[in-house]
Amino acid sequence: MAEAPDRRGAVIRVTGLRNSFGEQVIHDNLDLEVRRGEIIGVVGGSGTGKTVLMRAIIGLQRYDAGEVEIFGRRVSGLGELEELELRRQFGVLFQNGALFSTLTVAENIEVPMREFYRIEDRLMDEIAAYKIAMVGLPPDAGPKHPSELSGGMKKRAGLARALSLDPRLLFLDEPTAGLDPIGAAAFDQLILQLRDALDLTVFLITHDLDTLHTICDRVAVLADKRVLTVGTIEELLAFDHPWVQEYFHGPRGRAALAGAAAAGV
Numbered sequence: 001m002a003e004a005p006d007r008r009g010a011v012i013r014v015t016g017l018r019n020s021f022g023e024q025v026i027h028d029n030l031d032l033e034v035r036r037g038e039i040i041g042v043v044g045g046s047g048t049g050k051t052v053l054m055r056a057i058i059g060l061q062r063y064d065a066g067e068v069e070i071f072g073r074r075v076s077g078l079g080e081l082e083e084l085e086l087r088r089q090f091g092v093l094f095q096n097g098a099l100f101s102t103l104t105v106a107e108n109i110e111v112p113m114r115e116f117y118r119i120e121d122r123l124m125d126e127i128a129a130y131k132i133a134m135v136g137l138p139p140d141a142g143p144k145h146p147s148e149l150s151g152g153m154k155k156r157a158g159l160a161r162a163l164s165l166d167p168r169l170l171f172l173d174e175p176t177a178g179l180d181p182i183g184a185a186a187f188d189q190l191i192l193q194l195r196d197a198l199d200l201t202v203f204l205i206t207h208d209l210d211t212l213h214t215i216c217d218r219v220a221v222l223a224d225k226r227v228l229t230v231g232t233i234e235e236l237l238a239f240d241h242p243w244v245q246e247y248f249h250g251p252r253g254r255a256a257l258a259g260a261a262a263a264g265v
């Protein structure tokens, strides 16, 4: 699919999005733009619809109204081939890793390759080994099953699968949840390195204030059924809204800010 030129360099553009489940309206008239090459953090209180927004963008959630464009193309109403071509260009790491437990790590990474291409097994094994190295897993992780991996290794394996088809856009749903602080910091750095090395755009849902401070270029705040504001951490620190103030200026927010300042971020 040829990439349509986008006058503002937006990789994702969401306009007027409305999502509901029965009587419960999750998003109403939500707008968001994600710029090429940025890591955008998506934050908001529990239940504000961060995951629903991600699912709507990647085509897993039917929305009531609005428009989603990726790489300048409207995602609704695409033909089957165009949809496949679009899906090939993004990778997703779901909240729980979502690895197939009966498959090895290498086989998990090969699932998208099998879905989209006809590639010789030997070549797929080589690509899987390359992705395993790329996410910092040891070579012997390939033949292991997810149950044999630590939480951090599972996340890396999920990331390797998300990178299976060399996507240009990466969606990560709470990638550092459940990791210890050292593991979480290492995972943050991995995301940053991959973004730079692979020229990725990253949509990252997180509650992790350290992640926001250390690797996000901008942060989008979900509240009141929409994206309340998008900005750098500095801009959000000055944003006058009770949830934003509490989140960034509460004890954890202050600790993350101090940590980032000490690290020179």
Ligand SMILES: Nc1ncnc2c1ncn2[C@@H]1O[C@H](COP(=O)(O)OP(=O)(O)OP(=O)(O)O)[C@@H](O)[C@H]1O
Pocket (backbone or CB within 6 Å): 021, 026, 044, 045, 046, 047, 048, 049, 050, 051, 052, 053
């Ligand atoms: N398939 C569904 N059916 C009905 N309600 C749903 C469905 N999926 C999500 N919801 C509701 O939509 C709201 C938003 O859910 P979502 O998982 O997007 O929140 P979130 O912001 O990601 O929350 P958290 O930070 O706790 O992960 C919640 O109230 C949830 O119960």
